[in-house]
Amino acid sequence: MAILPVDVTDVALAEGPGPRGRRGDGRAAIGFLAPSMLGLLAFTAFPIVASLILGFYDWPVIGDHVFSGVKNYQSLLASDEFKTAIINTIVFVVLYVPLNIVISLGLAVWISPRIRPRGLYRTIFFIPVVTPVVANAAIFSLILSPNGLVDSLMQTWFGVQAPNFLGSKTWAMPAVVLLSIWQGFGYNMLVFSAALDAVPTSLTEAATIDGASPAARFFRIVLPLITPSIFFAVVLTLISSFQVFTQAYVLTGGGPGNATTTMVLYLYEQGFQFFNLGRASAIAWVLFIIILIITVFQFIGQRKWVHYDQ
């Protein structure tokens, strides 16, 4: 049960004996808020400001820090590796986000209406989400490596070798997408599942009586009603998929070549393997601006397809 400080002061204002009471509660509110505000300042606000400043410096971890103006940004925009990283990230987003939404929505619809042990299915589908990415990736690399599960099965059944998924420029990115979907579909499925439950049965029943087919009921009634949830899921999934790192880092190390080096993986390499924090900060800001622009466009575009009234 969360009491917002605004409510507290409003009550104080209404019932208290004038300004004194108001001030007293405000102080208490500040006191209660202080720990989390300090945490936000120290671990979020400060690093954001610091990284903005670092982006304009040549900032090795060990050694002298030299102001370099926009040099980091210039060299980034001129760098082929960075362009590759941006393209890889976009390819990942374009493959991953639609697949994730379709699969999680499909599963949510499937377990929604008449399936008996629904809670059980929800739990099972949610397990990959709470499993550490590194553990999932380790299993995936066992499955996809040469002499791994897929390769062995293909050799036994068809007598042909499977592609070297993680070591091939063609297959490495699909493998990363596959792992990400396995890791991520459960969360959106839960969101959609809850949204589907909130669809009033009276509406679908009325449509059935009017002779609407199951497909029409789903696409004309259910889907529009859950668009707010779909919007929520798309925004969050898009943001998180622009920040994809762990899957590629553990599964392919960004290779072969730069085939799976995403923007955040590139940032990690520059910042924490090569210890060039200025350049890494510049990458973070470029990424931030890209995500910001896309999210703004999504919020503008949502007016066309998201229905908030029932």
Place this chain on the structure above:
Amino acid sequence: MRISRLATVLTAAMASVLLVACGSNSGSSSSGSSSKGVTLNWFMWSGSDVEKNAWLHIADMVTQKYPDIKIKFETAPFNDFWTKLTTQAASGSAPCVIGLQGQRAPQFGNLLVPLDDYMSKAGIKAADYVPSITKGLQYKGKQVALPYDVGPFVMFYNKDAFKAAGLKEPAMGWTTDEFMNDAKALTKPPKYGFWAQSDIGQLLPWVLSASGKSALNADGKLDVDTPEWHAAAQWYTDLVSKEKVAAQIPSANSSSSTANQFLSGNAYMSLDGPWDLINARQQAKFKVGIAPMPAGASGSKTWSDGSGFGVTKDCKNPDQAFKAVSVMVGTDAENYLGNLGRAYPALISTQNSWYEGNKTQDVKPIMDYSLTNSIPYTTIPTWQQVVTTFSKQAVATYNGQGSVDELLSQTQAQGGS
């Protein structure tokens, strides 16, 4: 009114800071001296409890010899070690004594105190140690760490597989052509004659043996975009793509290919260091032999590397820290590590402990020969960039999805100025 509100905020702030402080009291109290003596922080990598316990034993040896020196041991897995060390150094709180690998000396050498004066005062002679690694642990001509282990990169081979194929086991003086013939005879997919890997250290011995060229030129600058490197890298690529005596490289990430193809019996030859020999002989379900690098046009050449301990400039008690290091690389500690098989001792007089303690007398001629024919694994300050870039592109190139030109020009670009 103002003041009291400020006081409330400050009190809350203090309280939360105190709460945070309660949560972690580990980082505090580094090397501080007291009347009873000093406590020195010693930071060293270790991959298992067995290794960690060996280091803890060495720490006890220091305290036994110098009761006023207590050692606080800190550890991290090998890869994390360097990240943690860098961040600690950046905040000026590097531990007193740290482990240093020869190939990382150019990267971390300026964090360390030159030990030459300490050594002459204490009567420790660099000549008692294997020269290639004492040289490897120098930075700008100064000794910044004293070595505890060393090893030349050599060829591990599966004795049982050679016997089954009716092949003569590789021995001193075998050549690259013989290697290729053996590899072809052994290869029956999914089993391969050789285990190709994407690390640049795996290619370097072939370049050395074919041309005598290393990764650096005479001025100490990266120099891999050369005809010699091209020829060797093409030859190595052909092992995978053309001759098919080695399996495709599974992925650019070393951690996901930790499944050692040689130990699992999927590849019958592999380049490795003697630091892995004891472990390999315990784990493998076949007999493990070692041979020198096959001789190319330039003879049988390889690199050797090792690790040692140095004293950081952040250390407040460098005198005591050097005493501790002198015990860690002294006769008793080296004998102990050699016997355990934890290290092939860099201190020449103690090397027998490794052979006797691990029943490895059979490989002594090969070790001696390879050490004599090895050069230190010299690198540049941006070596980590070189390794990462090479490894990623090598997967594509070796697997036939990129050119040797790409591989070497991209790697050369990481050379810095």
